[in-house]
Amino acid sequence: MTATDSFVRVCAVADLADDTPHRVEIDGLPVSVVRTEGEVFAIYDICSHANVSLSEGEVEDCQIECWLHGSTFDLRTGKPSGPPATRPVPVYPVKIVGDDVLVSVTQES
Numbered sequence: 001m002t003a004t005d006s007f008v009r010v011c012a013v014a015d016l017a018d019d020t021p022h023r024v025e026i027d028g029l030p031v032s033v034v035r036t037e038g039e040v041f042a043i044y045d046i047c048s049h050a051n052v053s054l055s056e057g058e059v060e061d062c063q064i065e066c067w068l069h070g071s072t073f074d075l076r077t078g079k080p081s082g083p084p085a086t087r088p089v090p091v092y093p094v095k096i097v098g099d100d101v102l103v104s105v106t107q108e109s
């Protein structure tokens with residue numbers, strides 16, 4: 001099968017306030033879109049420790065914090081900084097086209 005462009009528009013750049021997560025759904029998948037430090041990131045919106053929405057947490061130093069127990073996840077890699085979360089959260093590639101934010105949640109193998 002030929003790979004196709006799997007990026008979908010999730011919002012406008014203007015919809016994003018700096019350091020304020022913006023929750024969207026892509027084919028039913030919850031994703032938190034974050035503009036911080038001049039870049040836009042997309043991370044799976046559920047903490048790897050328990051079923052908590054990361055978009056309700058705070059963003060600082062390119063990390064998003066889970067408000068329940070305080071683990072933070074790197075927006076670039078999804079890796080947790082420390083316990084109680086030990087597993088990474090998926091992150092997704094982002095493209096900015098004009099004023100549109102596009103995210104791909106399709107993993108090509």
Ligand code: FES
Nearest residue numbers: 047049050066069
């Ligand atoms: S639910 Fe996120 S760190 Fe515990």
